[in-house]
Amino acid sequence: MTHKLLVGTNTKMYKNIRQTCEYLEKLIDFTADIPNEQLQIFVIPSFTALAEADRIIQGSNLLLGAQNMCWEDEGQFTGEISPLMLKEVGVNIIEIAHSERRHIFHEDDAMANRKVHTALRHGFTPLLCVGETLEDKNAGQSDNVLQTQIKKGLDGISPEEAGHIWIAYEPVWAIGVNGLPASSAYAGEKHQTIRTALTDLFGNQGNAIPILYGGSVNNQNAAELLSMPEINGLFIGRSAWDAENFNAMIRALLPIQQEKPISK
Ligand code: PGA
Numbered sequence: 602m603t604h605k606l607l608v609g610t611n612t613k614m615y616k617n618i619r620q621t622c623e624y625l626e627k628l629i630d631f632t633a634d635i636p637n638e639q640l641q642i643f644v645i646p647s648f649t650a651l652a653e654a655d656r657i658i659q660g661s662n663l664l665l666g667a668q669n670m671c672w673e674d675e676g677q678f679t680g681e682i683s684p685l686m687l688k689e690v691g692v693n694i695i696e697i698a699h700s701e702r703r704h705i706f707h708e709d710d711a712m713a714n715r716k717v718h719t720a721l722r723h724g725f726t727p728l729l730c731v732g733e734t735l736e737d738k739n740a741g742q743s744d745n746v747l748q749t750q751i752k753k754g755l756d757g758i759s760p761e762e763a764g765h766i767w768i769a770y771e772p773v774w775a776i777g778v779n780g781l782p783a784s785s786a787y788a789g790e791k792h793q794t795i796r797t798a799l800t801d802l803f804g805n806q807g808n809a810i811p812i813l814y815g816g817s818v819n820n821q822n823a824a825e826l827l828s829m830p831e832i833n834g835l836f837i838g839r840s841a842w843d844a845e846n847f848n849a850m851i852r853a854l855l856p857i858q859q860e861k862p863i864s865k
Contacts, residue, residue, distance in 0.1 A: 608854065610847065613701070635851070655692075732770060732816070772788075776838070777839075
């Protein structure tokens with residue numbers, strides 16, 4: 602892991618093309634003075650905004666992601682988006698199995714696994730999202746659920762491939778307007794559970810996989826969360842959708858990341 606601050610946002614089903622472009626232009630402008638060695642930002646907008654977004658981010662230090670992707674390259678899959686189509690519009694990162702995909706659209710670990718394989722085959726960075734529900738947590742099953750999601754989601758991946766993967770830990774109960782942010786202690790503990798699951802699968806290569814925390818990250822809790830040893834970055838929803846606020850958060854986080862010891 603490096604000293605680079607890894608932060609990004611998924612704009613979910615918000616922001617049309619114009620709003621996405623305005624947001625990206627501001628974000629790039631506000632953060633332009635921060636050296637690339639210190640910061641990696643990524644933005645995952647709506648599909649319809651990707652082509653324009655790709656034009657705007659040229660020459661900037663911003664990576665572009667897609668919120669979902671089909672595991673097949675082409676075929677009779679009405680309503681799905683092919684990895685080839687995402688390549689065409691300059692996407693770098695594929696968000697896989699976000700909590701809303703799992704719970705509203707019933708995506709399971711097997712689908713997530715197929716998408717991880719496809720994303721790697723096309724040279725994307727798969728961002729695999731995992732997280733337990735409130736019921737899992739109350740039943741004392743959080744660790745089991747996370748271990749299973751990691752194991753099944755990354756089934757058949759080699760240690761070499763694992764070096765290209767990012768993980769987001771997003772407890773379901775912490776996400777969105779009704780979410781309660783996880784305490785830094787709790788999140789730090791679950792990141793450790795995920796880290797162990799990754800090193801069990803990939804040996805030392807499992808230490809190279811960034812694990813980002815997401816779920817009601819805001820200006821008040823971001824620094825404390827990032828200061829936890831196994832929290833390698835932040836995946837932010839609502840608090841990042843205003844470019845000015847996101848920039849303020851990034852500025853507050855940079856020194857925290859710089860002070861963290863470089864792990865393994
Ligand atoms: P939130 O969203 O920060 O608005 O809770 C997080 C996410 O869904 O990634």
